[in-house]
Amino acid sequence: MPKKGMYCSVPTKDGIQLKMRRYTPAGGDVAKNPVILFHGVLANKHSLDFGDPDDKNQNLKELWDTYSLAAYLSQEGNDDVKFDVWVPELRGRRSFHSFSCEYPDMPEPPVWCVDDYIEKDVPAIIQKVQETYARERKEKDSNSPVKVFWVGMSMGGMLAYAYGENKRDSRNLMGVVTIGSPISFKHTGSFLIELASRILAPRRISVTINLGKFLNNHKKIKNEFMENIVSKSTIDKDVMEEYITLGFDNDISSKVLSQFAVFFRHNNFCRYPRRPWAYDILDRIPLVKRRIGPHSYTEELHAFETPLLA
Template sequence: MGRAGNGSSFILMISLLALVAAVAGAGRHLAAADIDASRVGICASAVAIHGYKCQEFDVKTDDGYILNLQRIPQGVAADNSTNRPPVLLQHGVLVDGVTWLLNSPKESLALILADSGFDVWIANVRGTRFSRRHVSLDPNKPEFWNWTWDDLVVHDLPAVIGFVHQQTGQKIHYVGHSMGTLIALATFSEGKQIDKVKSAALLSPIAYLSHMNTALGVVAAKAFVGEITSIFGLAEFNPKGEAVAGLMKFFCAQPGVDCYDLLTAVTGKNCCLNASTVQLFLKNEPQSTSTKNLVHLAQTVRDGVLRKYDYGNPNYNVAHYGESKPPVYNLSNIPHDLPLFLSYGGQDALSDIRDVQTLLDALRSHDVAKLHVQYVKEYGHADFIMGVTAKDVVYNQVVSFFKNYN
């Protein structure tokens, strides 16, 4: 399969994930005690109900976006300790911060960290339901959606990290999943935020996507599809909107694609998901992102190189970057003494083990004592944030890693 096909399949795969999540979730009902996060916010719906203190903050980026941020300052038990080490959790594409809180308190990473003595902060990137605000731009207008993950590197991550650093007076530990790892790696490769970050744990690390493969992706790649903007003409990619429904129904109807086995079709096999957790995930997700962001991710798949956004015209690239091709994020430039913990799965069809190896090759000059790598043979992409065994398999390792660098 050529890389151009892979780029198209990646976009369509994510589209299908979003659409099917919305459709599959629509007919399911949770217990009456479940609280609607979209109505009351993440603190009230997923943290305070378990007895934890929780605070909501708004953080303004230097380009005017207003981002929602949650803080869980301590565990559920009485604790008078001060200067608890801060940890920032950064979600992936088409989801938001609630994904760290979908299991029970003893199984959700955010609450496990709080109970382990950390001051936990949860980020929500621009465009997600609680971060659809700007000082002047209207989210119903295209200008609001003129961004890619480059802008998360340049604007969102510095704003949130800077805010947490200012509030706590300490360097932070960082946890990313999927796209949350991508923007961290890109940031660190340019030497940014290093003065405010103590260590980073990267779950299902995404940097290279050349070997991404899923049932949906393979089928989608058989069709000729250009950049997604030429199909939809939309600035906001709203998975729950009507614009993508017809195309998605077509692909779901293809032989070999079971859209009702959503997570397997999209992420590969997941070994350890609880049915009620999946239902809660489907109730809360997916979230909107910019169409331009999905195009940029597709470029990453197609080109096999981690570059800034390609405007598709050498003259446009020169205007933005001063050169005809977008600059490359050179991951070998990540400071060699920055403590990193990478955990990846053998069943992950998005963060494929061959692409993770390419990432590890880029980190081959890293200080051996500061690079910790965990391979979980049975884990798929979603197991790292929703797996019922993740506490014993992954999260305890993350806690130990952070405590080692306090």
């Protein structure tokens, strides 16, 4: 078994491997189906698995005991059901930097979008969990792999909507829980949202963005973030400081944010448009929109039939 519960996904279609941590309950009433926790767009595993139970830093151990959803699901309760919990990181994340797989964990050049998470990362992660279960339980019927519970925060839940709309893929899902995961992006004409969606409009050039490093290198902006974004009544300042350092330390392709800009401009959770400029111009013409518009997960949500708590 890999050291400290670390696993590598099966290789993705574009030849990378994603890192995952597994928390196996030590006895008790354990659910038959595993749980996979998917983080959000600018986040990594720390959004749902904050801290580290095996780190030499006592503070990280205490954070894990107090704030980690993975800890609660896999360890908590005397009479409660416990879960076999898997915590993957999508491409570009850095929390598991000390652990290596056979293949790299980021493509070269580092250009990807939300579509790559849906079509490449998620299938590779789920397949690894299913193969591990089949091997451990020595299941002979490969046509009925174990179904998984999916818990997704923000974009992590959006990926579940998109993945579960496909009938073939939905067979892998036992149930889905989403936390703050939008399917509609209609806004009230906010100037800041409109400005951001224009600045992040799809471009030919893509760069990587590390929000954690940016905030730590720009103290004034970080302080403004702490003052105006963080709820002082519910989040301890020191905890949030630690989360910014750990949870935002990721290399995110700007194309991911450009795709989110498309979501906001068109109020549509959709694939990355082949011709973004044409989609911007012709989106309001219904007959033309159907021809040039990308596949819409928002419009196909009716195909999602997996039990959902949102």
